[in-house]
Amino acid sequence: MASSGQKVVLITGCSSGIGLRIAVLLAKDEKKRYHVIATMRDLKKKDKLVEAAGDAYGKTLMLLPLDVCSDESVKQCINSVKDRHIDILINNAGVGLLGPVESISIEEMKRVFETNFFGVVRMIKEVMPDMKKRRAGHVVVMSSVMGLQGVVFNDVYTASKFAMEGFCESMAVQLLKFNVHLSMIEPGPVHTEFETKMMEDVAKMEYPGADADTVRYFKDVYLPSSKDIFEAMGQTPEDIAKCTKKVIESRNPRFRNLTNSLYTPIVAMKYADETGGLSVNTFYNLLFNFGPLMHITMSILKCLTCSCLRRRTISPN
Numbered sequence: 001m002a003s004s005g006q007k008v009v010l011i012t013g014c015s016s017g018i019g020l021r022i023a024v025l026l027a028k029d030e031k032k033r034y035h036v037i038a039t040m041r042d043l044k045k046k047d048k049l050v051e052a053a054g055d056a057y058g059k060t061l062m063l064l065p066l067d068v069c070s071d072e073s074v075k076q077c078i079n080s081v082k083d084r085h086i087d088i089l090i091n092n093a094g095v096g097l098l099g100p101v102e103s104i105s106i107e108e109m110k111r112v113f114e115t116n117f118f119g120v121v122r123m124i125k126e127v128m129p130d131m132k133k134r135r136a137g138h139v140v141v142m143s144s145v146m147g148l149q150g151v152v153f154n155d156v157y158t159a160s161k162f163a164m165e166g167f168c169e170s171m172a173v174q175l176l177k178f179n180v181h182l183s184m185i186e187p188g189p190v191h192t193e194f195e196t197k198m199m200e201d202v203a204k205m206e207y208p209g210a211d212a213d214t215v216r217y218f219k220d221v222y223l224p225s226s227k228d229i230f231e232a233m234g235q236t237p238e239d240i241a242k243c244t245k246k247v248i249e250s251r252n253p254r255f256r257n258l259t260n261s262l263y264t265p266i267v268a269m270k271y272a273d274e275t276g277g278l279s280v281n282t283f284y285n286l287l288f289n290f291g292p293l294m295h296i297t298m299s300i301l302k303c304l305t306c307s308c309l310r311r312r313t314i315s316p317n
């Protein structure tokens, strides 16, 4: 149970990656300011988290089952929290989806929206009324740079994160009236099981319905470039956990929080040209003309990312 003065933080999707790291970082807070409720849909996967939490497990960290795709599971979980009192809700659970749209069934696409979009909406709907009543609370959403800028062959994942950005941008205004803050965290590539799972899915893919050229562009152009991008600009889940901690500890939390300064110029292009031509053409050139030189392209990007742009991101340090 939370002791007085402790903030109750509920996090979704803590079996691996970013969610696991946020749970551990907050539970190990030196001043013990947080009572962490780490949730996952399958508690059989708890071992990695329990091991990483060490002594904090059972003290500042407890576990609850929660599947963000199930109304019943969400209700049961929140009802089992003392007085349904949650100070900080961190919506982290999410799934990726990669590949030519022609090869992806509508069912698979719906699964992504069910988790990444409706999963977040379901959580916010359940927790927000209590926060509004108390005139206090902070809702954090793990969005992505792909919630701000589309990336080829990530069409449906990007759409799910854009949907969430739109939902939250609208919601934030109403919530502020009730003194409830809403913040988006927008990481670029992060080395977690997300990357591994997507690569495993791609290895199994047979590309039904996609023409040979599209499959070739995906396999021989996009995938190697994406690997280079992960290598050159990938962050660790600990980095994202530190950024998230900064956001929840801020007196005046920002709505948007990019975590990777290397991505700032990519997002800035969108706002520099309202016709969209600059982003679309730059992405086209980066991928199809400079793709084989992605290492050099990344170095140029690093130079472009001067300290002034870096101030626009949340640094993990």
Ligand SMILES: NC(=O)C1=CN([C@@H]2O[C@H](COP(=O)(O)OP(=O)(O)OC[C@H]3O[C@@H](n4cnc5c(N)ncnc54)[C@H](OP(=O)(O)O)[C@@H]3O)[C@@H](O)[C@H]2O)C=CC1
Pocket (backbone or CB within 6 Å): 012, 013, 014, 015, 016, 017, 018, 019, 040, 041, 042, 045, 066, 067, 068, 069, 092, 093, 094, 095, 096, 115, 119, 142, 143, 144, 145, 186, 187, 188, 189, 190, 191, 192, 193, 194, 195, 197, 237
């Ligand atoms: N890795 C990256 O490059 C980036 C990731 N993100 C976002 O960060 C978030 C965390 O991803 P990351 O840590 O990288 O990936 P992981 O795959 O390591 O973690 C995803 C977590 O979400 C959980 N999850 C999936 N579906 C559900 C569900 N229905 N109910 C509850 N939990 C569920 C998974 O649980 P289970 O083990 O049961 O599948 C897992 O714990 C996601 O929202 C992702 O979109 C954003 C930017 C970049």
Ligand SMILES: CC1=C(/C=C/C(C)=C/C=C/C(C)=C/C=O)C(C)(C)CCC1
Pocket (backbone or CB within 6 Å): 143, 144, 145, 146, 151, 152, 187, 188, 189, 190, 222, 225, 226, 229, 230, 266, 283, 286, 287
């Ligand atoms: C920037 C960029 C590319 C790839 C970006 C990638 C791979 C981003 C991954 C982001 C993730 C994984 C977000 C998760 O939410 C391309 C298209 C290769 C070339 C053009 C420039």
